[in-house]
Amino acid sequence: MxxxxxxxxxxxxxxxxxxxxxxxxxxxxxxxxxxxxxxxxxxxxxxxxxxxxxxxxxxxxxxxxxxxxxxxxxxxxxxxxAGGHVMPTGDALLAGLYLNELLLRLLAREDPHAELFDLYAGVVQVLSNLHGDALEPVLRAFELLLLHAVGLLPALDVESTSLQPLQPEQRYILVAEGGLRSAQASERSSFSGAQWLALQQALADAPGQAAYPALLRASAPVAVPLKAQLRALLQYHCGAPLLRTRQLMIDLQSL
Incomplete structure (x- = not known):
């Protein structure tokens, strides 16, 4: 060759x-x-x-x-x-390294994702100016689009096993092994079908980077309960060992 x-x-x-x-x-x-x-x-x-x-x-x-x-x-x-922004610091730096680890674990070698690249570039630039709770919707929206881009995100407008449409007033939860299902009363991280439908609509309205602003708005009200569900799904597909940056965040929070 x-x-x-x-x-x-x-x-x-x-x-x-x-x-x-x-x-x-x-x-x-x-x-x-x-x-x-x-x-x-x-x-x-x-x-x-x-x-x-x-x-x-x-x-x-x-x-x-x-x-x-x-x-x-x-x-x-x-x-x-290429210039453009300063290095993120503090919790924004950890968030950026976390995104890097996700890409490293989930993307196959030499499989182009131009729209995902453009999205990542924009998010990294945003991280250089964000800290604290403002990071959460930014990370959730990126996690959703990454999972969607590599074909690992189930449809968010139907129950995964029955394929029945979500009911806006009912509550649902995303589980790593089974997709989206009806939530039990004790599952506090669940949220309404209407909110899941808003996430699906944001993903469907515009592919790739163009979906990010709408997805950011839709994920902001549910960023906290969505965090644990997406992290479990991501870890499930990344496999063992535990994501290093996630373990570092856990260790720092325990100090």
């Missing part, structure tokens, strides 16, 4: 880990190629031009050479900061 060069590709770094004493393996999320693994040779050297650039939650333009098959690790040839 002839070598092919990719240049000036919009990208974010999801994760990086040591490959040798001087080099790094990068798990990146790119707009046109999806999740791509790259090796940055010499990136850990003090004199490397890569060293100050290869940071998570920062918009980059990357270049690499494709010399192998699908899913291989490709050599990085160039990296530039």
């Amino acid at each position: 002839a070598a092919r060069r990719v240049a000036d590709e919009p990208a974010y770094i999801l994760h990086r880990y040591d490959w040798s004493e001087s080099s790094l393996i990068l798990e990146t999320f790119t707009r046109h190629y999806g999740r791509v693994a790259l090796v940055a040779k010499g990136a850990k050297k003090p004199t490397s031009n890569f060293r100050p650039v290869l940071l998570a939650l920062q918009p980059l333009r990357l270049a690499w050479v494709v010399s192998g098959g699908h899913g291989d690790i490709h050599p990085l040839r160039g990296a530039e900061w």
